[in-house]
Amino acid sequence: MTRLDQTHNPKLESWVHSANGHLDFPIQNLPLGVVSSNNGSPRISVAIGNQVFDLRKAVAVGLFKGQCSKLEEAVSGETLNSFMALGEGPRQALRVRMSELLARGASEQDRAESCLHDADNCTMHLPAIIGDYTDFYVGIHHATNVGNQFRPDNPLLPNYKHIPIGYHGRASSICPSGAAVRRPKGQLKQPEALEPQFGPSQRLDYELELGVWMGPGNSLGQPIKIAKAAEHVAGYCLLNDWSARDIQAWEYQPLGPFLGKSFATTLSPWLVTPEALAPFRMPQTPRGESDPAVLPYLASATDQREGGLDLKLEVLLLTARMREQQLAPQRLTLSHTCHMYWSVAQMIAHHTSNGCNLRPGDILGTGTISGVDRTSYGSMLEISGGGKNPISLANGEERSFIEDGDEIILRAHGVRNGYVSIGFGECRAKVLPAI
The missing domain is CATH 2.30.30.230 (Fumarylacetoacetase, N-terminal domain)
Structure with missing residues (x-):
């Protein structure tokens, strides 16, 4: 490190x-x-x-x-x-x-x-031409919260604690902070309906993530060993993996995310280097006593000792009415990168373990980084309990999911006694109506 x-x-x-x-x-x-x-x-x-x-x-x-x-x-x-x-x-x-x-x-x-x-x-x-984008699922509290909504008796699938789960995203629709996001249309099927309909998403959501920019990368067929993984990280940013939950719910089985994710991803535009984050390294959060040991290709004592990041993560909401009333954005979430179950090095080692080649400018998303309670959840799906428990805003509005005119703002800061605090700049985007 x-x-x-x-x-x-x-x-x-x-x-x-x-x-x-x-x-x-x-x-x-x-x-x-x-x-x-x-x-x-x-x-x-x-x-x-x-x-x-x-x-x-x-x-x-x-x-x-x-x-x-x-x-x-x-x-x-x-x-x-x-x-x-x-x-x-x-x-x-x-x-x-x-x-x-x-x-x-x-x-x-x-x-x-x-x-x-x-x-x-x-x-x-955007800092780089992005050849490929992979989104992981390393926020264990997010995975548990989402699983509870669909599988309350068994929220985490059996593979979660053995393997860093991920899927390949869409690089062409990644946008820099400040670019507006258009509400997507897609096939939607209500639980009571016999057939799907086509129309604007009614359950638009954000996801609070850390983005990892890749550096040198590896040749096809040559995995990156976990002991060398940190050498291939060029820097970090904030990442909002916008999600149309209703489109996703109908399409994701059996092949996983597609149009419910590919319409937009927003990045903070500044690449914060590993060198800048050196004061904010921390041990990886220990696994539970009953959790399985990782396989050798994901195991590194150095990574466990120094591979975590001590970053405060924040989500704020600015609605159209709040702008009219000249109100400040309201905080929805205060989370922390300590809630990542898998480290960045483990993400890279696993991604390349089959010989897949990563290239300079590729970006990895961590997946939603949620904390342990509602004030630290990294998505509206979790905060509102799937829409069942809307949140009340200070100006009297309510939200279950993101509405047209809403602006989502992500922030992150490294804060530690004895060092100067640093930040990532904002990752923000306003939602425009569907066309």
């Missing part, structure tokens, strides 16, 4: 004043993304406070002289795929150099200032 160094120093401050005390992007974070400003072409950039630092411009003005030529070429492109392929060495070198350039008292501040843009004047894009 990534070790702590001078870039994590809690006393480190930036000459970019908005970074000091920033809730998401202090100098200890330095996440990567792709932005465009003034109608220009997309450029790989680093978030620092309320500013973005243009890496292509930095190369052009000579701020990366002496760095590896492959690194300079990779950060001068329009997507992060080539940079992700370089792996952890160049990524760590870039972080150290960015920390030097942006730290208070930096000798090259004048040239570095020429690379800054106001974040409010920039458009965010």
Whole structure:
């Protein structure tokens, strides 16, 4: 796992004043993304406070002289795929150099200032061209809650504690934060109906997930061993796996998710690196005493000791009426990544165990990360008990599922005594009516 160094120093401050005390992007974070400003072409950039630092411009003005030529070429492109392929060495070198350039008292501040843009004047894009998207199911409380609604006597299927469950999602409909989501149509069958009908989903839902960006990856037929899995993680983001529960309920047997999921997935646009998250590593949550031991290809003492993440996860709702009333979003959920039953390394080791190849820019979703009670559930399906127990909002509205005009906002923060807190930026999207 990534070790702590001078870039994590809690006393480190930036000459970019908005970074000091920033809730998401202090100098200890330095996440990567792709932005465009003034109608220009997309450029790989680093978030620092309320500013973005243009890496292509930095190369052009000579701020990366002496760095590896492959690194300079990779950060001068329009997507992060080539940079992700370089792996952890160049990524760590870039972080150290960015920390030097942006730290208070930096000798090259004048040239570095020429690379800054106001974040409010920039458009965010997806960080990479996504070749493949896989969604896992590692949130054990979510799996149990959903199972209880359909199989109260046996909520977890027999394989759950033996194997990281996942399915292949749709990469083409992944959108960056801020892009609206259109309510999907599909086949719907009410329990009492003899035949299905076609129409807009009435049970639209969000899912609170962590996204994992893949780095170098593996060749076809060559599994990634769990001891090496962390070397293939390029970074993390927030992921909202939108779900049309009524479409999904009718179609998922026997082959699993399809149109109830493929209409949209929303990502937070900044890639938070493993290096930035080094202070927020924690042991993987222990398995229950009666749980089966994992098979050897998923077992790693190092991963169990350091493979967990100490991140607070939050979901907020902003309805159309709340916007009209100029009210702040209302929190629906406060959860934590400690509720992941399987680690990220176990997800990668299992995904590639049959020889499946992962490539730079592929993304993995963890599945919904719910906590142990209603205030920490990561989906409306759980919060409302399948629609039976609507929640009351502070302005008098009620919700069982997501309505047109609603906006869902995901947030995440690493918080630990002795270190500067960092965040992921928002993952948000407003729902538009079906057409």
